[in-house]
Amino acid sequence: MKKNVLIVGAGGVAQVVAHKCAQHNDVLCDIHIASRTVSKCEKIIASVHEKKAMKVEGKLKAHALDAMDVAATRALIEKTGSQIVINVGSAFVNMSVLSACIETGAAYIDTAIHEDPLKICETPPWYANYEWKRREECEKAGVTAVLGAGFDPGVVNAYAALAADEYFDEITDIDIIDVNAGSHGRWFSTNFDPEINFREFTGQVYSWQDNEWKSNQMFEIRKEWDLPTVGTQTTYMTGHDEVHSISQNMGIPNVRFWMGFGDRYVQVFTVLKNLGLLSEQPVTTAEGLEVVPLKVVKAVLPDPSSLAPDYTGKTCIGDLVKGKKDGKDREVFIYNVADHEEAYAEVGSQGISYTAGVPPVAAALLIAKGDWDVKKMVNVEQLPPQPFLGLLNEMGLPTRLREDEEDRALKF
Amino acid sequence: MKKNVLIVGAGGVAQVVAHKCAQHNDVLCDIHIASRTVSKCEKIIASVHEKKAMKVEGKLKAHALDAMDVAATRALIEKTGSQIVINVGSAFVNMSVLSACIETGAAYIDTAIHEDPLKICETPPWYANYEWKRREECEKAGVTAVLGAGFDPGVVNAYAALAADEYFDEITDIDIIDVNAGSHGRWFSTNFDPEINFREFTGQVYSWQDNEWKSNQMFEIRKEWDLPTVGTQTTYMTGHDEVHSISQNMGIPNVRFWMGFGDRYVQVFTVLKNLGLLSEQPVTTAEGLEVVPLKVVKAVLPDPSSLAPDYTGKTCIGDLVKGKKDGKDREVFIYNVADHEEAYAEVGSQGISYTAGVPPVAAALLIAKGDWDVKKMVNVEQLPPQPFLGLLNEMGLPTRLREDEEDRALKF
Numbered sequence: 001m002k003k004n005v006l007i008v009g010a011g012g013v014a015q016v017v018a019h020k021c022a023q024h025n026d027v028l029c030d031i032h033i034a035s036r037t038v039s040k041c042e043k044i045i046a047s048v049h050e051k052k053a054m055k056v057e058g059k060l061k062a063h064a065l066d067a068m069d070v071a072a073t074r075a076l077i078e079k080t081g082s083q084i085v086i087n088v089g090s091a092f093v094n095m096s097v098l099s100a101c102i103e104t105g106a107a108y109i110d111t112a113i114h115e116d117p118l119k120i121c122e123t124p125p126w127y128a129n130y131e132w133k134r135r136e137e138c139e140k141a142g143v144t145a146v147l148g149a150g151f152d153p154g155v156v157n158a159y160a161a162l163a164a165d166e167y168f169d170e171i172t173d174i175d176i177i178d179v180n181a182g183s184h185g186r187w188f189s190t191n192f193d194p195e196i197n198f199r200e201f202t203g204q205v206y207s208w209q210d211n212e213w214k215s216n217q218m219f220e221i222r223k224e225w226d227l228p229t230v231g232t233q234t235t236y237m238t239g240h241d242e243v244h245s246i247s248q249n250m251g252i253p254n255v256r257f258w259m260g261f262g263d264r265y266v267q268v269f270t271v272l273k274n275l276g277l278l279s280e281q282p283v284t285t286a287e288g289l290e291v292v293p294l295k296v297v298k299a300v301l302p303d304p305s306s307l308a309p310d311y312t313g314k315t316c317i318g319d320l321v322k323g324k325k326d327g328k329d330r331e332v333f334i335y336n337v338a339d340h341e342e343a344y345a346e347v348g349s350q351g352i353s354y355t356a357g358v359p360p361v362a363a364a365l366l367i368a369k370g371d372w373d374v375k376k377m378v379n380v381e382q383l384p385p386q387p388f389l390g391l392l393n394e395m396g397l398p399t400r401l402r403e404d405e406e407d408r409a410l411k412f
Numbered sequence: 413m414k415k416n417v418l419i420v421g422a423g424g425v426a427q428v429v430a431h432k433c434a435q436h437n438d439v440l441c442d443i444h445i446a447s448r449t450v451s452k453c454e455k456i457i458a459s460v461h462e463k464k465a466m467k468v469e470g471k472l473k474a475h476a477l478d479a480m481d482v483a484a485t486r487a488l489i490e491k492t493g494s495q496i497v498i499n500v501g502s503a504f505v506n507m508s509v510l511s512a513c514i515e516t517g518a519a520y521i522d523t524a525i526h527e528d529p530l531k532i533c534e535t536p537p538w539y540a541n542y543e544w545k546r547r548e549e550c551e552k553a554g555v556t557a558v559l560g561a562g563f564d565p566g567v568v569n570a571y572a573a574l575a576a577d578e579y580f581d582e583i584t585d586i587d588i589i590d591v592n593a594g595s596h597g598r599w600f601s602t603n604f605d606p607e608i609n610f611r612e613f614t615g616q617v618y619s620w621q622d623n624e625w626k627s628n629q630m631f632e633i634r635k636e637w638d639l640p641t642v643g644t645q646t647t648y649m650t651g652h653d654e655v656h657s658i659s660q661n662m663g664i665p666n667v668r669f670w671m672g673f674g675d676r677y678v679q680v681f682t683v684l685k686n687l688g689l690l691s692e693q694p695v696t697t698a699e700g701l702e703v704v705p706l707k708v709v710k711a712v713l714p715d716p717s718s719l720a721p722d723y724t725g726k727t728c729i730g731d732l733v734k735g736k737k738d739g740k741d742r743e744v745f746i747y748n749v750a751d752h753e754e755a756y757a758e759v760g761s762q763g764i765s766y767t768a769g770v771p772p773v774a775a776a777l778l779i780a781k782g783d784w785d786v787k788k789m790v791n792v793e794q795l796p797p798q799p800f801l802g803l804l805n806e807m808g809l810p811t812r813l814r815e816d817e818e819d820r821a822l823k824f
Contacts (some may be wrong), residue, residue, distance in 0.1 A: 218823045271683040274599045276712040283711040291701060296708045299695040300688040 002107060003029040003366045006082035008067050008097055009089030012192060012305045012349050012403045013111065013150070016357025017086055020077065020395065022053040022060060024361065027368050032059060034065035035089070047348045067093035072362045075101035082106055084367055086360045091115040091196060095130055102134075102141050107367045109360045111150030114240045115199070118280070123160035124206045124213050124230040126244040131377065138377040145377040149363040150256075150353040151336075152178050152317055153242035155397065157380035158388050159319040160246050161335040162253035162399075165385065167332055171252050171323035179260030181230035182313030182340045182351060188268050189302040191352040195294055199280045206239040208255040219266055223258060228402055229337045230316045235260045259384065272297060272349040304353075311340035311350040333402040334410075336392075346396065355397060362391040386412040414519060414780045415441040418494035420479050420509055421501030422447035424604060424717045425523065425562070427456045428769025429498055431759035432807065434465040434472060436773065439780050442470060444492045446477035447501070453484045459760045479505035483556040485512035494518055496779055498772045503527040503608055505540055511581035514546075514553045519779045521772045523562030525653045527611070530692070534734065536618045536625050538656040550789040557789040563767040564590050564669075564729055565654035565747075567809065569792035570800050571731040571746040572658050574811075577797065579744055583664050583735035585661050588654065591672030593642035593750045594725030594763060598682050602712040603764040607706055613681065618651040620659040620667040631678055635670060640814055641749045642728045647672045657791040684709060716765075723762040745814040746822075748804075758808065767809060774803040798824040 005028045007017050012159045014033065033041040041062030046062060051296040061080075067073055067089050077085060077100055087097045094114035101108040114130040115122055122129055131147055138145050148154055156176045164171055180191060190197040205214045221237040235258035247255040261269075272278050277293045284290050318335020336355070343354035364378075366372035371387045380388070389399050390412030399410045417440045419429050425444065433443045445453040453474030460472060473492075479485055479501050489497060489512055499509045499522040506526035513520040526542040527534055534541055543559050550557050560566055568588045576583055592603060602609040615626045633649040652669035659667040673681075684690050689705045696702050730747025748767070755766035775792075778784035783799045792800070801811045802824030811822045 174535075175528070232670075235526070267679065268683050268687065271600075271680050275680070275709070277689070277709070283708065285707040285711045287707065289701075289703060289707070290702050291697075291708055291711075293699040293708055293712055295699065296695065296703055296705055297687070297689070299697045299703075300691070300705055 001370065002373060003081060003085035004082045004084070005029075005031050005364055006021035006077055006080055006085045006106075007031065007033045008035075008065070008073070008085060008087045008093065009064060010037065010040035010044055011088070012308075012353035013088045013357040015047060015305070016347050016349045016353050017088055017361055018044045018048055019051065020358055020361035021364070022048045023055055024365055025054055025058045026056045027365055028084070030080065031060045032063060032076070032082060033061070034063040034067070034076055036064065036066055038064040051348065053347070064180055068096050070096045070099045070103070074103050077101070077104045077106050084364050085109065086364055088357065088360065090193075092117045098134065098145060101145065102137055102143050105141065105143060105147075107144040108371065109146045109149050109363050111148060111154060111356055111360055113148070123203065124239070124244055124382050125248070127379065128244070134317050135377045139375070142375040144373050144375055146196055146363050146367070146372060146383070147377065147379050148241050148245065149360045150357075151359055151379055151397070152176060152240065153245065154359045155336065155389075155392065156317065156319050157242050157246055159399070160250060160321070161383070161385040162389065163319065163321040163332065164250060164332060166326050168321065168323040168330060171250070171321055173322040174246060174252055174253040175258060175320040176240065176254050177225055177227065177235060177258045177320060178317045179225075179227060179230060179233040179235060180315045180352060181233060181260070182311055182315060184307040184350070185255045185310045186302050186307065188264055189307055190304060191307070191350070192304050195299040198269070198272070198294065198297070201238060202273060202278050205237055206243065207221070207237055207257070208243050211253045219270070225258070227316045228315055228333070228400065228407055233260050234262075246381055249379055258302040282313050305349075306387070308344045308348060308350040308353075311344060314339050315351045315353060315355060330370050331403070335400055335402070336397050337400070338397060358395050358397050359392065362388055362395055365391060372387050413782065414495040414785060416492060416496070417776055418489055418495045418497045418518070419443065420447070420485075420493055420497060420499045420505065422449065422452035422456055422479070423500070424720075424765035425500045425769040426561040427459060427717070428454045428759050428761045428765050429500055429773055431459055431463065431465045432770055433776070434460045434469055435678055436777055437466055437470045438468045439777055440496070442494075444475060444488075444494065445473070446479070446488055446493060447468055448476065448478055450474050450476040463758070463760065465759070468610055480508050482508045482511045482515070485509055486515050489513070489516045489518050496776050497521065498776055500769065500772065502605070504529045510557060514549060514555050517553065517555060519556040519558075519785065521558045521561050521775050521779070523560060523566060523772055526558070528628065535615065536651070537660070538653050539791070540656070547789045551787070552788040554682065556779055556785050556787055557792050558775050558779070558784060559794070560653050560657065561769055561772045561792055562769070563809070564588060564652065565657065566771045566792050567748065567801075567804065568729065568731050569654050570797035571811070572662060573732070573793045573795070573797040574801065575731065575733040575744065575746060576662060578744060580733065580735040580737050583662070583733055584667055585666040585694065585734040586658060586664055587668050587732040588652065589639065589647060589670045589732060590729045591637070591639060591642060591645040591647060591765060592727045593645060593672070594723055594727060596719040596762070597722045598614045598714050598719065600676055601618060601719055602716060603719070603762070604716050606710040606713050610681070610684070610706065610709070613650060614685060614690050617649055618655065619649055619669070619813045620655050623665045631682070637670070639728045640745070640747065640812065640819055645728075645816050647674050658793055661791055661793050675761035715811055717761075720756045720760060720762040720765075723756060726751050727763045727767060729767060743815070747812055747814070748809050749812070750809060770807050770809050771804065774800055774807055777803060
């Protein structure tokens with residue numbers, strides 16, 4: 001039984017992680033939160049206490065940490081006796097936090113692929129660029145590393161595994177659809193760190209089709225879907241971590257990712273990108289000041305964590321899976337609908353952070369209990385999905401399945 | 413006969429001014445160009461020599477000058493023996509350059525109202541905010557100061573005066589229409605300094621209607637016009653310097669300004685403004701760097717002076733004047749059409765800079781010869797328009813008049 005959790009990061013997702021860890025601190029024991037800015041950790045801790053989220057009395061502590069610093073991260077893991085690290089910090093710190101876990105034997109969980117701060121947009125094969133190069137190292141050290149254990153990647157990978165386990169003999173297509181049909185009431189805002197958000201879309205868009213990578217322009221391929229609860233929604237094909245891992249680990253010939261974007265997002269993105277304001281490369285103003293345009297865009301946009309109180313509406317994220325069962329064509333949509341206002345009432349965050357922050361805590365619980373403590377590096381689709389989805393049913397992210405006219409809750 | 417000209421500024425308009433001064437250096441004598449960045453002046457001088465623009469052999473010299481520094485400006489006027497100063501520098505230096513002219517007795521010409529760098533958008537009464545407060549000071553010193561002697565303000569003011577002189581007994585309405593129907597081939601660019609360009613439109617929009625100021629939102633009032641040569645064009649009501657001076661100096665009850673904008677401009681402007689990227693107020697990035705968003709926008713946009721080689725198409729700027737003549741209703745459109753490619757061939761600049769840069773040189777010639785050397789501060793509509801428009805006919809900006817079905821060149 002692994003115990004004591006170190007949460008790396010103190011953004012919107014970290015807040016959800018902290019609340020959910022607190023709600024399960026009878027299993028997870030001491031909870032530590034570390035970020036460069038310790039006051040952000042303290043704010044999260046205050047919010048946990050305000051909601052009286054701690055299930056049992058226990059430790060909940062803030063720490064200042066530069067997670068790019070492996071030695072410092074290792075020291076904090078050792079000092080806090082943390083056996084599980086949930087990394088929801090910037091995408092730039094994945095490799096250093098993983099190194100610290102390997103050195104200390106702590107289990108590692110993250111929610112998105114590593115990114116190099118100097119690259120605008122990593123190109124496929126995503127997990128093979130950094131994470132998978134360290135599979136052997138993890139196995140040798142007996143370290144459990146669960147990659148991409150947020151919602152997407154994460155829960156959608158478990159949906160894929162569930163589909164293969166229970167609903168299909170052969171899967172030909174997985175279309176992962178991620179729609180936020182909520183409204184934050186601002187003229188424009190990204191739902192998470194603008195620097196990360198825009199980076200996702202500034203490069204080429206990659207999909208896995210007919211067993212190979214296909215590249216398109218961002219906003220080139222548009223598709224409308226009729227989704228449960230949220231109705232007809234416009235999405236665009238984009239690249240996403242799990243397109244890589246699911247296609248490779250499960251041998252599925254077509255894996256595509258579709259992200260919902262409103263007209264306002266497309267309008268803003270188009271202007272900023274074409275003007276060069278999403279650039280990571282510094283420009284020099286007439287006054288001689290060197291500045292990265294994207295960092296200025298981030299500075300003028302609303303802080304995504306400030307959106308939560310006003311957020312209304314729902315998200316719908318799921319896998320549309322096509323293939324064969326018992327020789328017949330089959331198509332199912334496995335999905336979750338989350339509500340922004342409910343998320344805020346429970347953990348003080350909006351629904352996007354909620355869907356991303358609850359699953360890594362479910363993963364931590366499964367590692368703590370042993371079910372997922374596999375002592376090697378895995379993606380979520382390589383783990384049994386039922387215990388994970390079962391926990392999520394109880395933790396606020398219930399799974400449903402729509403097939404033809406039927407739409408039902410799944411039990412595990 | 414006044415002689416020797418000091419040009420303040422080294423942007424796109426200054427280049428046109430330098431070429432046109434050189435073409436008339438038999439009258440204007442020594443030509444000096446001063447800017448903070450002396451290399452920009454030298455580049456302009458090289459372009460003048462390349463086009464062999466000097467009419468007679470003579471002096472053409474570059475100087476480094478911070479035109480906010482009155483003493484330095486005064487010293488340069490004295491050192492160069494300049495009796496005419498053409499100020500086409502940033503709108504922020506008008507008052508300091510004017511001070512230097514008053515101290516030295518040099519004539520002063522500018523092309524736009526003074527602006528305070530700390531104010532986003534000056535509100536009416538524009539000329540009364542800074543310039544007109546110094547009328548007495550100019551008269552006492554016997555200093556000629558011709559305000560707003562570009563195209564608009566400038567030539568359009570002369571069109572108004574011409575209409576009152578020759579075509580109307582009573583004017584009720586002047587609609588000044590400024591359309592650039594040219595194309596620079598870039599995804600987006602402003603035609604002059606983005607910092608000045610956007611500042612014009614970030615505040616409220618003022619017009620003079622029924623003898624009082626009326627305020628609207630930018631892009632609130634749209635109007636299409638069927639114009640000579642360039643055809644049907646979309647414009648939006650905006651504020652502009654000459655709406656103030658023409659309405660006050662000529663006692664006209666309705667003066668409005670209409671600027672042509674393409675859909676792309678409206679799209680870009682809307683996004684940048686709503687995100688706060690046109691702000692003059694510094695923001696602080698996550699890294700702690702303090703930066704003015706508008707200056708970053710300027711840094712990523714094309715340098716307007718780089719557009720000239722690719723610019724095609726024409727501009728059309730003029731006054732639609734309504735009123736009575738001999739007891740009957742009358743409506744005339746007095747206008748100029750300029751061609752981007754012709755401007756580039758002649759002076760190495762695009763048409764917008766050309767229309768703004770030729771008129772102040774015509775004004776300088778009239779001051780040099782005495783016709784406009786009025787020894788006080790005036791706006792262009794207070795001066796005889798015929799010699800000015802006559803010179804412009806020869807200098808590349810001929811005046812035409814459209815009335816009913818007739819459309820003819822005007823001679824002076």
